[in-house]
Amino acid sequence: MPYSFDQVIDRRNTQSTKWEKFDADVLPFWVADMDFAAPELILDALRQRLEHPILGYTTQPASLTEAFQNWLRHHYSWDVPADWVCWVPGVVPALNLSARTLPSDSEIMIPTPVYHPFLDVAKNATLSDIQVPMQVTQNSSGNKWQMDLDAMTDALTPKTRMLMICNPQNPTGRCYNTDELNLLAEFIEKHDLLLVSDEIHCNILLDPGVSHQPLGKLHPALAPRTIHLYAATKVYNIPGISCAAAVIPDDKLRREFMRARAGLLPGIGPLGFLSSEVAFNDRSSWVADLMTYLRGNLAAVKACVGDRLTPLEATYLAWINVADLGLKNTETYFAQHGIGISPGAQFGNADYIRFNFACPRTTLDEGLKRLSYAINQAGTDQIDKS
Numbered sequence: 001m002p003y004s005f006d007q008v009i010d011r012r013n014t015q016s017t018k019w020e021k022f023d024a025d026v027l028p029f030w031v032a033d034m035d036f037a038a039p040e041l042i043l044d045a046l047r048q049r050l051e052h053p054i055l056g057y058t059t060q061p062a063s064l065t066e067a068f069q070n071w072l073r074h075h076y077s078w079d080v081p082a083d084w085v086c087w088v089p090g091v092v093p094a095l096n097l098s099a100r101t102l103p104s105d106s107e108i109m110i111p112t113p114v115y116h117p118f119l120d121v122a123k124n125a126t127l128s129d130i131q132v133p134m135q136v137t138q139n140s141s142g143n144k145w146q147m148d149l150d151a152m153t154d155a156l157t158p159k160t161r162m163l164m165i166c167n168p169q170n171p172t173g174r175c176y177n178t179d180e181l182n183l184l185a186e187f188i189e190k191h192d193l194l195l196v197s198d199e200i201h202c203n204i205l206l207d208p209g210v211s212h213q214p215l216g217k218l219h220p221a222l223a224p225r226t227i228h229l230y231a232a233t234k235v236y237n238i239p240g241i242s243c244a245a246a247v248i249p250d251d252k253l254r255r256e257f258m259r260a261r262a263g264l265l266p267g268i269g270p271l272g273f274l275s276s277e278v279a280f281n282d283r284s285s286w287v288a289d290l291m292t293y294l295r296g297n298l299a300a301v302k303a304c305v306g307d308r309l310t311p312l313e314a315t316y317l318a319w320i321n322v323a324d325l326g327l328k329n330t331e332t333y334f335a336q337h338g339i340g341i342s343p344g345a346q347f348g349n350a351d352y353i354r355f356n357f358a359c360p361r362t363t364l365d366e367g368l369k370r371l372s373y374a375i376n377q378a379g380t381d382q383i384d385k386s
């Protein structure tokens with residue numbers, strides 16, 4: 001029985017970050033959560049757990065790690081021993097812990113644009129970063145964003161010890177292919193780097209021609225240099241009950257990662273453990289049905305904005321070029337036209353806006369009507385474009 005995603009659910013007055021940020025007349029298409037109900041299989045498990053009235057401190061269940069190991073085997077044919085897996089209350093905390101495994105004079109290399117918390121990681125750990133713009137090439141289907149390995153090589157210093165990437169890439173929607181991962185593997189080995197790869201969007205693949213691969217699986221000899229980060233929260237739309245996994249094959253690196261968290265991070269609660277376990281065990285049609293729906297939404301976005309849209313391989317986040325509109329502040333301008341977007345400047349490129357299209361079609365259609373109007377008006381508007 002396919003899942004349905006058409007139901008419009010009122011999220012106001014639930015303290016939703018997405019829905020409370022802008023005025024009530026603004027439809028939000030920004031932060032990366034979806035306006036769809038989580039699947040019943042997760043909600044049912046949570047309801048059953050709540051039959052027990054005590055939500056006390058909870059020990060990490062071995063069955064969760066097993067479910068995650070099976071999931072990695074099922075999707076990526078990657079056999080990961082249980083002791084490589086560290087559970088953390090979120091991918092963003094894991095990015096920050098990864099930085100804290102480094103010596104105090106280290107630099108972290110970060111290709112940009114990128115999910116904005118990456119841009120704070122080095123500063124948070126009193127380290128420095130080297131942000132290297134990705135390159136955009138044109139091919140027959142439009143813009144293609146790629147890591148610029150030449151620029152990355154030029155930017156290296158003796159203190160560059162870690163490369164931190166997002167794959168699939170938020171916000172450009174790229175899912176790196178085998179050739180790119182092979183070149184990346186060469187780069188990290190040649191320059192003696194650690195790789196942190198945030199793969200939270202790995203099962204949100206909209207282009208049927210792409211497949212996601214963890215670099216540590218593709219190049220097992222390099223696995224000890226890697227930290228791969230996963231969570232079920234994005235694709236099952238349960239990001240408010242944080243739970244994430246770090247796969248860290250190297251014993252010493254894993255110990256340093258765990259030491260960095262000691263006493264600072266809260267444990268994961270019983271609802272986080274449980275919902276992630278159910279999600280990693282799920283082999284229903286949820287992910288496939290969701291992808292079908294999101295592909296339909298993506299086609300609607302493409303029909304609305306045309307070549308402004310970066311061809312999207314993965315994620316439900318459209319990366320839309322508005323450079324020619326001459327807007328001083330894209331967030332304010334589009335909010336004035338009734339849509340809440342994420343300004344590209346937040347991710348390191350002010351020429352773009354990021355538009356989250358994971359919502360029921362009727363909501364999207366209204367948003368696209370406003371987006372189209374706002375884009376058309378930008379040339380003619382007498383209002384301040386700030």
Ligand SMILES: Cc1ncc(COP(=O)(O)O)c(C=O)c1O
Nearest residue numbers: 032090091092115170198200244
């Ligand atoms: C690339 C990426 N990493 C991490 C996160 C957030 O992860 P968490 O909520 O587990 O910290 C997001 C959320 O949008 C994301 O897009």
